[in-house]
Amino acid sequence: MCYYDNYKYQCNDWKWGNFRQHCNAEYRQGETCGMKMVYQTVPLADKCSMCDKIERKQRRLEKHKSDYTRWAAEPHKYRCSMEKAQDEMKALVQEIQRLIGEKQAKYHMVGNPRRA
Numbered sequence: 001m002c003y004y005d006n007y008k009y010q011c012n013d014w015k016w017g018n019f020r021q022h023c024n025a026e027y028r029q030g031e032t033c034g035m036k037m038v039y040q041t042v043p044l045a046d047k048c049s050m051c052d053k054i055e056r057k058q059r060r061l062e063k064h065k066s067d068y069t070r071w072a073a074e075p076h077k078y079r080c081s082m083e084k085a086q087d088e089m090k091a092l093v094q095e096i097q098r099l100i101g102e103k104q105a106k107y108h109m110v111g112n113p114r115r116a
């Protein structure tokens, strides 16, 4: 097991950082053994780019929802806008689901960080 920095985002997602230290396992010169262990956790002030993207889309979805609700009081006047908003909401929901799936796959692949 070799030791790496561990960057932790504000959203609790994380990524591996720089290589820090070799372990005692056998390894050839300049190589790491392939098993990653946490050397130190470095907190980051931001959310990860995936959460950021998802949140931006969720905010847009909320905006469409509130517009739609407002327009629904006068449907004869806003029929076109309401239809457009409905289409966009549908697309956004799909996009958000896709991003969440992508994020889960991404962090699943990295696995859980282990404490050294």
Ligand SMILES: [Zn+2]
Pocket: 009, 011, 012, 013, 047, 048, 049, 050, 051, 052
């Ligand atoms: Zn995140």
